[in-house]
Amino acid sequence: MDTRNTWDKWPDENGRFGEFGGRYVAETLMPLIHDLEKEYNAAKADPEFETLYRGLMQDYVGRPSAMYFAERLTEHFDGAKIYFKRDELNHTGSHKVNNCLGQVLLALRMGKTRIIAETGAGQHGVATATICARFGLPCTVFMGATDVERQKPNVFRMKLLGAEIVPVSSGTGTLKDAMNEALRDWVTNVHDTFYVIGTAAGPHPYPQLVRDFQSVIGREAKAQILEREGRLPDAVMACIGGGSNAIGLFHPFLEDEGVRLIGVEAEGSGIETGEHAAALNGGEPGILHGNRTYLLQDDDGQIIDAHSISAGLDYPGIGPEHSFLKDTGRAQYLTCTDKEALEAFQLCTKLEGIIPALEPAHAIARVGDVAKELGKDGLIIMNLCGRGDKDVFSVAEHLGIDIA
């Protein structure tokens, strides 16, 4: 199926989605990101690259991921039919691997011999460490010290996979600080190092290439739902950290105007408390980490730390294409609090026998509302982008249960 569409003209040649995106990096990195763009365009046009990527996506990652009718959740909400796109069944347990595999293959193509990555929940770090193990590449993962603490299982996993973990204690020790540190490493080691960015953000061409690698989610989902239901869904939904799993699901549906695109941001303790991670709903356009996009910032343009129960959503920015989709009105962005996410986490586990990661638990909470709004004739696909094994310890803690 050809899913190329007019929205594909974004980003433009300056790396912009409307007024968002761009290349806001230090001069040291500029030649590199121009190189990366050139190399990425060459790789896209190279059938050998495509064959290699597809083969590993099938045999190593385990694609296509299943499309599952969540029957009991559908009954529970008593509204639209709910399908889960099961990206949590991928090797390493989340959608992150779709992107890591693509980027590491690009790195190899460019002759780079060392991989660095930032990680929040640790899913991107685990996926990167995994692909690096597969190709025998040294891998360094920058992770906020706070996140190292709350995502211990993933930290151990990465170490088993041979990655070096660098805890970052500057700032609040979360994802944005890890990203700053990764950028600092990159400027220092430009000659041999490839930076595998974990979400659809950063300087051009990252938002584009991450989107392209993640779009496999939406392409598969579209084919699968047409086969199962004989029609397109009324809404596709995903949680939003930096926005990679959401843009991967949304992008192949952009032209299908009857399909609502709904992202769910982490509202932490509530937007009104100021302790949240909802850049689109509670932020303003600004410049951080290489792109112009919605950001949590104060009146003086200083970045405000994000807050979320979910380490993977705990980021004050958002990929630039989402900022564009919000401003153009093509996509809609809802929010979900920590408390609601915890409830949805438990609900999904009990009703469907699927322990979701806390990140997609945010989307599950809003799926209930949208299902009711659409009614029984409605059809929703939600990306279940990660499994919750990594979160059981911190969920136990939040529920006041001692399992240690």
Place this chain on the structure above:
Amino acid sequence: MPISRISAAFEKAESHNRAAFVAYMMCGDPDLDTSFEAMKALADNGADVIELGAPFTDPMADGPAIQKAALRSLANGTKLADVLSTAKRFRETNQDTPIIIMGYANPIHKMGYAEFARAASEAGVDGVITVDLPPEEDEELRLGLAEVDLAVIRLATPTTTDDRMKIVADGSSGFVYYVSVAGITGSGTGAQTDIQAGVDRAKNASGLPVAVGFGVKTPEQAAEFSRLANGVVVGSAIVEEVRLAIEAGAPEDAPKRMGALVKSLAGAIATGRS
């Protein structure tokens, strides 16, 4: 006036057959009054140009020394407008020493590029370096600054190819800041021959004076760098004096300590070429 104030500073240094000394400090660290005193101390002890750092929460191109200085400044509530008012206070006491604001895009973007340019001009600032606005992204700021004759000082680095050097040069004014090494502030320096080649490429492409920085800490290094370029930039080492003053329990001594370091660096630069 502003751009010519920068040119005059480089010309004056060159007329004494020495490099210009560009001294960086973080505004608001430890507080604004002390920063005002520190600016005077820098100028009085031989700094030819002052780079006044505007703090940012996420300084991606800076090493630990300047990162921490920025956080100390922000903890004191320093705003971009405060940086400009500190510059203005200094300008009222000193009409010769150019002031360059050095920072990151977002606080300026938030204020508005044109508004910032106007306010900076009013404060007696002479030029601006924005680390994360490469030539491809600095048009709005550049146009704003051109209106008020302020310099756009761009960075050139060891990774800047010859083709890019033209892009960097086209639109640069005041001087070009050559980063001696691919890395963050406060890290080591590159090999001398490489630096010389990079500086020459920047000079040829731009026709402007070139100052070289990143990693210069000691008077010996400053002397060495002064032979390679029209200017030498020192930042982290000066900023570290503030930390030492704070740790010694006497933050008010920061200007004196910074002045002493600047004096020794300026001395080394003064005789560096002879």
